[in-house]
Amino acid sequence: MKTLAERSRAAVWHPCTQMKRHEARPPLAIASAHGPWLVGTDGRRYVDGISSWWVNLFGHGHPRLAAALKDQLDRLDHVMLAGLTHAPVVELSERLAALTGLGHAFYASDGASATEIALKMSAHCWRNQGRPQKNGFIGLAGGYHGETVGALSVTDVPLFRDAYAPLLRRSAVVPSPDARGAAPGETAADVAHRAARALAAHLEQHHAHTAALILEPRVQCAAGFAVHDAAYLREVRALCDRFEVHLIADEIAVGFGRTGHLFAHQSAGIRPDFICLSKGLTGGLLPLSAVLTTDAVYAAFWDDDSALGFLHSHSYTGNPLACRAALAVLDEFASRDVLADNARLAARVSAALAPLLADERLAQPRHLGMLWAADARTDDPGFAQRFHHAALEQGLLLRPIGATLYWMPPYALDDEAIERLGAGSRAAFDAAWRGRPTAATPAVVVP
Incomplete structure (x- = not known):
């Protein structure tokens, strides 16, 4: 056998x-x-x-997580989220908004899908605001954000990217603030400042055609766990504000306590325009991802015209079982x-x-x-x-x-x-x- x-x-x-x-x-x-x-x-x-x-x-x-799933299975296993809603997805969205300062959660099933959603949302937002030329993206050297076509376009890991290069719309790449790149006598903060200056120089020339910058806060995991100083995030936030570029925080791997803060960007005291969540969101029980964004981005889609709405869907968006698992994760954080x-x-x-x-x-x-x-x-x-x-x-x-x-x-x-x-x-x-x-x-x- x-x-x-x-x-x-x-x-x-x-x-x-x-x-x-x-x-x-x-x-x-x-x-x-x-x-x-x-x-x-x-x-x-x-x-x-x-x-x-x-x-x-x-x-x-x-x-706790197992009991929550068993209870939810007896109540509601799945229902489409287009035109319908349910308690787990509403409560999860409310609680994530309270924890991050960003609401209007949009759900999918995996991290790469969350990246795709954030990229599309950013470019579509600028289009709805009458600035369709702002449709380019920036990623960090060595950055990784998933392996679907859009996510690969902002990924700078040759192994994943090069095989599918003909399918991709390549994004700009700016230097990483990886502290391992410190020259003799430099600190991690010095490397962060140097990388931020390179980003500033890029945005000076290209901000008019740039929709968003995407990065993993504090640790670029697939880049060999490249750690950077929190000062970089503060400088990036200021530059994105100055040049009117969205900041997407990919917290898929580094969120939910991995870096010593509930979310890694919070170590810098900033708020991004988008947060991508997955992996630890359900504690490893079920596939779920979420993209959170600002009131301003959400308002750009609010219209009677369907073409101005966000055109994206997944059959299992906001699955009740997965949302209940995520709520159990938040309960664990709240209980101790x-x-x-x-x-x-x-x-x-x-x-x-x-x-x-x-x-x-x-x-x-x-x-x-x-x-x-x-x-x-x-x-x-x-x-x-x-x-x-x-x-x-x-x-x-x-x-x-x-x-x-x-x-x-x-x-x-x-x-x-x-x-x-x-x-x-x-x-x-x-x-x-x-x-x-x-x-x-x-x-x-x-x-």
Whole structure:
């Protein structure tokens, strides 16, 4: 009888995966999950060190979230949102508005769709205001905002972008405020100011044709967890105001406490014109994304003419089950001081990772909230794959981005999980480092 992994390899096209590699190493089959632990079909346990692609906040099978879904399933599973409404979507929209200062939530199912919605909304807003020439966009070097065609147009990661380049309407790219780019004697704030000056120079020339700037506040995750100083966001906000350009905050990965604030942009004391949310929005239970915006943007679509309305829809927009899961996430934040609890948990994780992060084979160790990262001093393209497999052998789910090791665990680590995260990560790094290729061992490129 075929194993689940073998059946998956034959029937499932896995995301961001060269499927041929699964001939040599089948996908890991997971049977269940509890708290920070994933359990394989063979009974082995793994610490979910990346929150199942950055979505899980409070651990798998969280009782509050599970109970909310079961209750909602007995009430209303789904109904279209065009011309109809329901309690979970209304309450979620109200509560997100209270937390962010932005209302008028528009819902979809994933982060890339949220990016598409924000881009379309921005350009259409300017068009409705009689300025259709303002339809271009700006992204940061190394920025990533999803893999649909519109989202790829503002993404600057060649692996994702280049294969589909003929389909894209490329956006402008300005320098990243990545603190790793500091010259000798420069601080992270200096890098932020330098990047802001480059943005100002670009806007001086191109603001008349620019609808919006999109960025991930504080951390560019797919760019190797590039952390920047909050000063950059303050300068960007001022520049966008000065040149009449919308600011889109992509909080898909960095929202809901990941950076030590409920939303990452709040660390700079600013308010963007759009916020894109997904991933942690439902605590990893169900697909849901939301775009929040200002009263001014919403007013630009308010008219008797249907052509001036926002022309976008998803069949599952505002799904009641997903909205109820998101409400349970907000209830968890409201019931206790999650950010303070996370700060205490982060101190323990930092102590566990300290021996590895102090290793001279790693550069630029960095930590923000519940995120940790460091760059292996190697240009070996096979390193990431070896580390990933070595981590699995240590009972850890970790997926480096190139040479960047990172940890983004759920906010529910127990003592055993913390110990394994620290000791197992170091053992996996040592094993991956020892396997560096020689002239007789060709490296394998891994996305």
